[in-house]
Amino acid sequence: MTPDDTERYSRQILFPGIGEAGQARIRNATIAIVGCGALGSFQAEALARAGVGRLRLIDRDYVDYTNLQRQWLYDETDARNESPKAIAAARRLQQINRHVLTEPLVTDLSPSNAEELIAQSDLILDGTDNLETRYLLNDLSVKLNIPWIYGAAVGSYGVVMPVVPERGPCFTCVYPEPPAGVQPACDVNGVLAPITAAVASFQVAAALRLLVGSEPFVSTIQTLDVWTGAFRQVNAGPRDPSCRVCGARQFDYLDERRRVPVSLCGRNAVQLHEHTRSLNLHELADRLRPLGDVRVNEFALRLSLEKYQLTFFPDGRAIVKGTTDVGVARGVYARLIGA
Numbered sequence: 001m002t003p004d005d006t007e008r009y010s011r012q013i014l015f016p017g018i019g020e021a022g023q024a025r026i027r028n029a030t031i032a033i034v035g036c037g038a039l040g041s042f043q044a045e046a047l048a049r050a051g052v053g054r055l056r057l058i059d060r061d062y063v064d065y066t067n068l069q070r071q072w073l074y075d076e077t078d079a080r081n082e083s084p085k086a087i088a089a090a091r092r093l094q095q096i097n098r099h100v101l102t103e104p105l106v107t108d109l110s111p112s113n114a115e116e117l118i119a120q121s122d123l124i125l126d127g128t129d130n131l132e133t134r135y136l137l138n139d140l141s142v143k144l145n146i147p148w149i150y151g152a153a154v155g156s157y158g159v160v161m162p163v164v165p166e167r168g169p170c171f172t173c174v175y176p177e178p179p180a181g182v183q184p185a186c187d188v189n190g191v192l193a194p195i196t197a198a199v200a201s202f203q204v205a206a207a208l209r210l211l212v213g214s215e216p217f218v219s220t221i222q223t224l225d226v227w228t229g230a231f232r233q234v235n236a237g238p239r240d241p242s243c244r245v246c247g248a249r250q251f252d253y254l255d256e257r258r259r260v261p262v263s264l265c266g267r268n269a270v271q272l273h274e275h276t277r278s279l280n281l282h283e284l285a286d287r288l289r290p291l292g293d294v295r296v297n298e299f300a301l302r303l304s305l306e307k308y309q310l311t312f313f314p315d316g317r318a319i320v321k322g323t324t325d326v327g328v329a330r331g332v333y334a335r336l337i338g339a
């Protein structure tokens, strides 16, 4: 450690859980941040300030004005220029700590590129907005034996769970199936900046603890609500021996044939099959009506939203008209159907 490092990180080194040895481990670490929205941008800034060696920033999206209320690192210039989040984040992180190597990757994490993007990381942080990607992260984590830290926030409520393969339950042990029906989503239910910061803070603290490796790992699920002040920590329980992921090592979400989004040739549209669960179209219609013109029957629901026209089907399939970009279409879908 250089004298400059010793000074810069002195308050962190003074903390007994970290010390000089812990700081050296933090400096040698590579962390993949998947999704650079509210959670991911906070994680990236906190980890850059903490002196992490290398940050891999994976995001498919562009900065817009609705992001500025809760997404750290970005400013009005980024929104005006519609800068890719990964690029804007890396630029700002270099101003905060030039010693951190940043690798911005403007792409959608998918079964076809996931292993390549995540391999060689010591840790994965969840900054995503959808369950499909979280199950994909869990498959990757177990397959490659890399811990990941689940985090989610909507409204004023959030949840955090670190997953350490072989030492505790995986995400699928705890949540074997995606929840049925429509889930809360930030574009419908709103989200407060302080819950995103709180969730991301717990994720970063768990990341530092895991990197330093000085304390025993206990598998917990934390839930918190910054509006009511409710806070709960429960034991995540033991591993499920019958778990299809960490038990049978069956990695369905890494299967490239799984619900591959298809750009519909010549139609300026993308067909998605993001969910294994079925959708209740009438329930969904009630939720989406405040956002735009909704028409629904037993076979399909159609929503006109900004420049897109979305058609949802009862089997969870959707067609997003108005783009040929699979990443954009998945983003629009995830924001409406929820995480």
Ligand SMILES: [Zn+2]
Pocket: 169, 170, 171, 172, 173, 174, 239, 240, 243, 244, 245, 246, 247
């Ligand atoms: Zn499992």
